[in-house]
Amino acid sequence: MDNGRIVTKNNTALDNSYIVPYNPSLLLKYSCHINVEHTCQTSAIKYLFKYVHKGNDRVTASFYETNVDGESEQVVDEIRNYYDCRYISACEAAWRIFGYDIQQKEPSVIRLPFHLPNEHLVIFRDYENIVDVIDRVDGKLTKLLAWMLANRLFPYGRTLTYSQFPNKFVWKDDISMWMPRKQGFSIGRLSHVPRGNGEDYYLRLLLNIQKGCLSYVHLRTVNGVVYGTFKEACYALGLLQDDKEFIDAIIEASTWASGNYLRDLFVVLLLSNNVVRPEVV
Structure with a gap:
């Protein structure tokens, strides 16, 4: 075969795809099969370093006894197993020794409590005096309260929601205050709250x-009307579904079911955590 021509052998068509890649010059010089290929993927570097420095294969085995009932008494230390079997290649080890960044996020994401x-969170140690704890946190603004204050000081901030605030403002921890951002931006993310938490969930909405x-x-004002709870404000904004389907279900069941059954049905609806205003239902 030459220049990709197809020949036949035993009624089988053969072309250059059947030849293992090789380098003729290196093959003649060292009298052995040598192939050199060029790869343009960044993962090749990681593969080469780990392949050369991976060392011997290893297996972790342990022996343990069982009690009379056949139940295992083995205690698995996952942290110890992680450190014992974890592998770091030579390039990764050098990177960590020189103190380079292990990861980087772009853009940065800020958690917004x-x-x-x-009811803001206060962190203190068990041996601290309660008076000292109160003096330390008294007058110190949280990120949420500082957001409200920044809306008073910077009119431009009034066009942003709490989650959008890090796009144009930066948090200064030393003064506990939001200040206008001079460059870049960040993404704000509110902490997750389950629906069953009550007012915390509706405040997040x-x-x-x-x-x-x-x-x-x-926050509780909608179209000039101040509502008593955050839940009512969410309902006024249309963020919550109405309970008409649950009311219709109870009315329909009342035509044939007993009072005890209706009470059980109402409890089931409450446990489903889908009823927005149980007192109305």
Whole structure:
């Protein structure tokens, strides 16, 4: 075969695809099969380093006894197994020794905590005096309260929701204050709250909708009407579904079911955690 011509042998068509790649010059010089290929993938570097420096294969085995009932008493230390069997190649080890960054996020994501009025998180050690703890946190603004204050100081911030605030403002931890951002941007993410948590869940919904709030009262204000709870404000904004389907289900069952069955049905609806206003239902 030459120049890709196809020849036949035993009624089988053969071409250059049947030849193992090789380098003629290196083959003649060292009298052995040598093939050199060029790869343009970054993963090739990682593969080569780990392949050369991987060392011997290893297997972790352990022996343990069982009690009379056949139940295992083995205690698995996952942290110890992780450190014992973890593998770091030579290039990764050198990277860590020189203290280079292991990971990088672009753009940065900022966690935005929130809390109900007078229920912000206070961290202290068990041996600290309660008076000292109160003095330390008294007057110190949280990110949520500082957002409300920044809306008073910077009118431009009133066009942003709490989750959008890191796009144009940066948090200064030393002064506990949001300041206008001079360059770049960050993405804000509110902490997840299950629906069963009550007012915390509805406060989170409002923080993703309401803009330029100066206080908790402004958060509960919809079209000039101040609602008593965050849940009612969410309902006024149309963020929650109505309970008409549940009311219709109870009315339909009342035509043939007993009172005890209706009470059980109402409990099932409450446990489903889908009823928005149980008192109305």
